Amino acid sequence: MNLNPSTAPVPREQTQALLDQRSRAAGLIKPSDLYTLADRLEHQAQVQGERPFLIYGDQVLSYAEVNTRADHMAHAFQAQGLRAGDVCALAMENRPAFFCCWFGLVKLGVVVAFINTQVSGRALLHALHTTEAKALVVGEECLANVQATEHFPPLPCWLIRDPENPWPHALPDALDGSFDTTYEQAPNTPFPRAGRAAIEAQATTLLIFTSGTTGLPKAARYSHMRWMSSGDVMEVTLNASRDDVFYCCLPLYHGAAATSVTSTALRAGAAIVVRRKFSVREFWLDVARHRISIFQYIGEICRYLLNQPVQPGQREHSLRCMLGAGLSRDSWQRWLERFGPIQVFEGWGATEANAAIINVDNHFGSCGRVPDWNKTNVRLVRYDLENDCHPRDANGFYQVCAVGEVGEAMGFIVDHPQIGAGRFEGYTSAEATEGKIRRNVLREGDAYWSSGDLLREDADGYCYFVDRIGDTYRWKSENVSTQEVAEALSDLPGLELLNIYGVQVPGHEGRAGMAAVLMQAGQAFDPHALYALTETRLPRYAAPVFVRVTPAADLTASYKLRKVDLQRQGYSPTLCLDPLFIRDDQTRTYVPYAEPLLARLGLAPFTVADHG
Numbered sequence: 001m002n003l004n005p006s007t008a009p010v011p012r013e014q015t016q017a018l019l020d021q022r023s024r025a026a027g028l029i030k031p032s033d034l035y036t037l038a039d040r041l042e043h044q045a046q047v048q049g050e051r052p053f054l055i056y057g058d059q060v061l062s063y064a065e066v067n068t069r070a071d072h073m074a075h076a077f078q079a080q081g082l083r084a085g086d087v088c089a090l091a092m093e094n095r096p097a098f099f100c101c102w103f104g105l106v107k108l109g110v111v112v113a114f115i116n117t118q119v120s121g122r123a124l125l126h127a128l129h130t131t132e133a134k135a136l137v138v139g140e141e142c143l144a145n146v147q148a149t150e151h152f153p154p155l156p157c158w159l160i161r162d163p164e165n166p167w168p169h170a171l172p173d174a175l176d177g178s179f180d181t182t183y184e185q186a187p188n189t190p191f192p193r194a195g196r197a198a199i200e201a202q203a204t205t206l207l208i209f210t211s212g213t214t215g216l217p218k219a220a221r222y223s224h225m226r227w228m229s230s231g232d233v234m235e236v237t238l239n240a241s242r243d244d245v246f247y248c249c250l251p252l253y254h255g256a257a258a259t260s261v262t263s264t265a266l267r268a269g270a271a272i273v274v275r276r277k278f279s280v281r282e283f284w285l286d287v288a289r290h291r292i293s294i295f296q297y298i299g300e301i302c303r304y305l306l307n308q309p310v311q312p313g314q315r316e317h318s319l320r321c322m323l324g325a326g327l328s329r330d331s332w333q334r335w336l337e338r339f340g341p342i343q344v345f346e347g348w349g350a351t352e353a354n355a356a357i358i359n360v361d362n363h364f365g366s367c368g369r370v371p372d373w374n375k376t377n378v379r380l381v382r383y384d385l386e387n388d389c390h391p392r393d394a395n396g397f398y399q400v401c402a403v404g405e406v407g408e409a410m411g412f413i414v415d416h417p418q419i420g421a422g423r424f425e426g427y428t429s430a431e432a433t434e435g436k437i438r439r440n441v442l443r444e445g446d447a448y449w450s451s452g453d454l455l456r457e458d459a460d461g462y463c464y465f466v467d468r469i470g471d472t473y474r475w476k477s478e479n480v481s482t483q484e485v486a487e488a489l490s491d492l493p494g495l496e497l498l499n500i501y502g503v504q505v506p507g508h509e510g511r512a513g514m515a516a517v518l519m520q521a522g523q524a525f526d527p528h529a530l531y532a533l534t535e536t537r538l539p540r541y542a543a544p545v546f547v548r549v550t551p552a553a554d555l556t557a558s559y560k561l562r563k564v565d566l567q568r569q570g571y572s573p574t575l576c577l578d579p580l581f582i583r584d585d586q587t588r589t590y591v592p593y594a595e596p597l598l599a600r601l602g603l604a605p606f607t608v609a610d611h612g
Contacts, residue, residue, distance in 0.1 A: 012371035031202035073104025084109025092139030109196035120145035201225035220352035231263030247295035255351035299326030299509035329365030355411025473502025494523030527590035
């Protein structure tokens with residue numbers, strides 16, 4: 001491992017050796033194996049039952065205790081009518097009960113759909129509908145989302161109490177109040193494996209929502225095989241063991257925490273420190289208190305921590321490695337200079353991806369390395385940004401990028417009954433699944449998963465993330481669909497046209513949302529009304545940070561909204577001559593542009609250099 005990065009690349013053979021280990025680990029579980037997530041949990045509970053598994057505040061639950069609680073939950077869910085193959089939605093913040101409900105449902109053979117704890121209304125209804133959920137398990141801390149959702153469907157909604165956040169009002173009408181009694185009366189005995197005995201590893205176990213380039217989020221399928229293989233692969237990548245302590249500070253409904261962190265810790269027999277929400281103030285205290293050795297980051301978390309004042313002894317800690325995505329070259333370098341020689345595993349992929357790359361060399365700024373393109377199913381194919389298409393060769397096939405060229409990352413879809421790696425498991429929507437597949441890409445009859453991500457490879461095989469194709473931008477580690485935001489805000493009083501896009505903010509990963517608003521003749525822009533609409537219709541991360549009130553629509557010849565020029569002007573008061581507004585959660589409105597407000601919000605002025 002390269003704990004002291006330099007400009008000199010690691011030998012390709014050294015990188016490939018670790019990638020070969022990952023490939024072997026990815027093939028340990030076969031599609032037809034009668035082996036599930038629940039079987040792995042029960043195995044670890046049997047062989048190391050007394051070792052700590054979940055640490056939450058002062059509470060420590062061993063592998064045996066988590067397994068026993070999951071058994072109890074499985075009996076209760078069965079008594080409520082759930083059966084193997086059913087889908088049950090789960091909306092809960094990070095806490096031990098999340099794991100016990102999740103694992104209990106898996107013991108029963110139920111598919112679990114993780115619900116974003118920030119969504120309500122139309123987005124929540126969409127999530128329940130698109131997963132065909134038979135029931136919703138909701139934490140008491142998420143009851144406000146149910147309360148705020150009109151026309152809640154007639155499906156059971158079971159409450160899991162949260163002593164830290166008791167609900168202060170009358171329970172929502174949609175809630176089925178029987179679960180407490182059912183749980184109390186359920187047997188506290190091992191749940192029989194017979195009900196799931198015929199479930200193959202290739203069967204779906206999770207549905208995790210991921211934003212595409214258009215429309216509402218899609219529910220990606222995640223098989224037992226893929227979930228456990230993730231743990232098998234990352235165990236060898238991180239050289240993880242039962243002595244490691246993982247830090248889970250990202251939301252569990254998100255793919256990273258529920259897959260990489262949990263699957264790897266379970267595989268290695270390690271402990272997980274669970275934090276309900278990430279806290280800048282508590283991060284290093286948690287690391288010291290629990291001797292945390294591995295954590296999963298997003299670039300934004302690292303930036304928050306780097307913005308804190310320097311403290312004495314900051315290089316004296318137990319962290320040995322971190323894995324994640326979105327760490328910029330500058331933040332990466334600053335992180336290692338400030339906090340010492342931590343192994344950083346920056347990667348590229350997606351919740352639904354059938355392909356991924358990873359930087360195992362601690363090479364600044366790179367999201368992965370491909371020493372030998374013959375040993376991966378990833379390909380970078382040329383993409384014409386100006387004309388929004390893939391150039392074709394004389395035979396009508398896509399073209400593989402040369403070194404230094406920017407192209408779309410695609411994953412060759414492996415379709416073999418005995419091979420799990422490289423499969424594209426798709427979404428609950430067959431139409432959405434087909435929409436992500438490109439056929440006859442490099443030869444007749446092949447099929448590739450289309451990522452929508454633009455990457456570039458250098459001469460040493462290191463790849464770098466460039467941007468997203470289309471109308472999705474990333475902010476606060478979340479993909480934001482411009483179409484979804486525009487639809488949610490389309491009935492703003494007096495609105496004529498709304499153009500949503502992302503703009504770069506110096507010092508921040510991703511892009512902040514910006515809205516170009518055209519009002520009807522004689523109608524004035526109401527910043528209070530727009531803010532109120534975003535609060536009721538959108539998760540906080542998807543609400544536009546900036547607004548410009550424009551006097552005319554900028555349309556292409558085919559009546560598509562232009563975004564490129566608007567993105568180049570950003571929120572600069574010298575480049576953008578329209579009235580500019582900034583979202584201010586303190587005053588709960590959009591406030592006219594002012595640099596002191598930018599500074600208070602931790603946002604830097606827009607610069608052309610940073611955008612370019």
